[in-house]
Amino acid sequence: MKKLLVSVLCLICAASAFAGASKEKASDAPVLVVYATESFLSEWGPAPVVFPKFEEKYGIKIEQRQGGSAGEIVNLAIMEKGKAGADIIIGVDNNLLSTVLKNDLFVPYKPAGIEKVKDNLIFDKSYHVIPYDYRFFSLVYDSNRIKNPPKSLDDLLDPKYKKSLIVMDPRTSSPGLGFLMWTVKCKGEGYKEYWKKLMPNVLTVSESWSSGYGLFTSGEAPMVMSYTTSPAYHVEYEKDEHIKTVLFNEGNYMQTEGIGILKNAPHMDAAKKFLDFVLTEDFQKELALTNWMYPVIETPLPDSYRSAPVSDRPLLLTAEDIDKNLDSWLNGWLESTLNK
């Protein structure tokens, strides 16, 4: 019995030693503790490319903490009340601005290079959240199946598109929420009516962008609500030109992602350096093919981005508006989409 117990303990020790082998060596090098979205930290996202550049340039080691959706991370940071020792959050989008301001999560900082950023992209004029990339929600379609794509929200209601569109649920996904806000921005209170008319053309409402776009990729429907940059992936990696997007006449709803420095950040200096770094070409030029978003400063784009048009009519709702009405919009959306 004793031998068994001892061997079990040995095994557990071995496991811990094995597991601990790659534990980072304690060093005195300055660090920066980062919260970022799952897609940013992913092997196929920007982190593996841009973090090493920053570490090399400034000699500061980046410690990444949990991923998750942007909303999840912001909620976590709010509940932690600064106790967790994190410095910055990467991936706070414009929809979350009101939440972070209301909860006094960030300290303002105006990084070097902010003057190079176009004014309409700076969605927080108090500089609590600094934008680093943006894109537009848009209709993406398979041009082999749809020859004349709809050019406006109203075109989408055409009965010939019966069950041809995949959308995402605004309750559980950010592109879903983006599309809902798009309809709110354009239709005002009429958004409910609009959704009621749209539903016959909707094949399914997916819980996340991933499953919705996966369904589109596997040919379930010829149209999906995605981003203006989506076709660029297919051109870049599949040499496939037939996935296209279309800009709508009324404009496209915009999504801007930003970074904020948390209050009580233990490594304030490193955090500021990171924000400066974010607005340099070293960081910005990597975003197109890893995050599939446009850089906020003038940066050469890859060839595939010819298929990713930029809308000259960006639409946005104000943070106050979202803060006040989000609940009622979601409820209104639900009411009008339910099969009765």
Add this chain to the structure above:
Amino acid sequence: MRKNRLLLLLLFIVPFLLLTIFFYVPMITVFINGFSKEGLKAVLTDNYCRSICLFSLKQGVLSTLLSAAIGFPGAYILARYTFRGKGFLKALITVPYVLPPIAAVLGIVLLIGNNGIINRALMALSGAEQPPLHLLYSLKAILIAHTFYNIPFFIRFVYPVWENIPASMYEAGKSLGAGRWRLFRTVTCPWLLCAIIAACALIFVLCFMSFSIVLVLGGNPQYSTMEVEIYKLARTTSNITKACALGGLESLISLLFISLYTAAGHQQSSYPLPSGKHGTVPAKKLSMHHFPALIYIVFLLIYVAMPMVTIALNSFTGKSGWNKENGLTLKWYKAFAQPNMYNPVFNTLFIAIFTVICAIVLSIIISAVISRWPKGSFLIQIFFFASLGISSILLSLGFMLTISNLGFRPNGKLLLIAVHTAAVLPFTIKAISLFYSRINRRCIECAQSLGAKQLRILWTVKLPMIKNGIFTAGIFAFAVSAGEVNGALMLAPEGFTTMPVAIYRLIGAYRFYQACAMGTVLLLICIAAFYAIDRLGEINL
């Protein structure tokens, strides 16, 4: 001797600590942060909350009944027949567990969707312009996906019990002149009843808390479960109070079924194990005469394997789109030469193997205690199983809070092994204690009288007797660990990605077909592992 006791006690406490740290503390943290009377009132007076609660129940009950009805003949066939490839079939019906829901959804869509293999074949045959088969985006589709997961679950759960019905029961019945039907009614059914109730209760809880499958395949937000609403409240509108109230309500309902499950399982462990060489009814060789059984096996193969096969087929295509003139390619498999593709494979294996070892050792210890203290076993099991009834969305929130409250970051890999162990313990304890509690005391006394030491008794008497339980537990622990996503997402240290997480990330980065390749490799590894564990179990120790 006293020292041994102390060590044993220490090891005995470990599983309780694991559960407490990883499930109960996070849950309490969330509830302290959110739960209040107002929240509960808001939920109970909300019509919509009531209707999703009803829908969650309805689809859960339907999915459970269907899985049980369709799975029942399968349990019979596996218990009573032998045939070539039975080991493979057993391994195959275990793999659906490891498939992350997003992969299962895509597999089903690729099979029976508008552009799925079946519809395309039908269109090519009939020359129709529109897909003739409309199964998806309805309640039907939700049920199909849930039964895809749970028919195999039911079979795996019930057939070992069936197999172990003592032959003497049947002989007694026969000697009293009972016919086949009567034997089935008076021996088999009562004997299986507890196992069936237990399996159904568990399947219900899993379906009740289903999330992405219900939304995507249901097609309309009218098909939303309570999890969807909890997600919205916790992550989109940041109404933690109401999320906690709804989560609490959900856990309460799950808990009801979990107690049913535990009670049924408890009852069942009091049935005697067959003893001796002729203790069980010998399995018959399946031949061409058993036509219905053959048809059933083919059906099961198609139902369970096809969604996975379609994933594998898609991993050989290169481009997306309606016109699949792209030809076949191996490029997604060539990508496994890159560290971001091969590392997840090793990481998953590493975590799964250590989870299996830890879970089995701890379960044997707990089982030993349960066998000596039968009255406490119900409480112990409830303690472990209650963790199943917790909303994964609230759990992950609680988790992150707990970790950030710690103030330091524990070793991620150890933590992940610990969490996976905690997650599988309820099942592994059950699988092992089922056999442990029925070890024949006389055999141990015999060994003692022959002068065998404790360790020797464990090795030569106890372990062979609980062998079946250990291997079932091992397979289960491997499956859960290899397929787990939430914990792996939150806890894994920097750059430590497991395969299910990699699947999510690949799909999230447009790399749909590469994700299919990753999924295929995951499935193949798991089939191989289950098959190997199963074969090990057949070798006599």
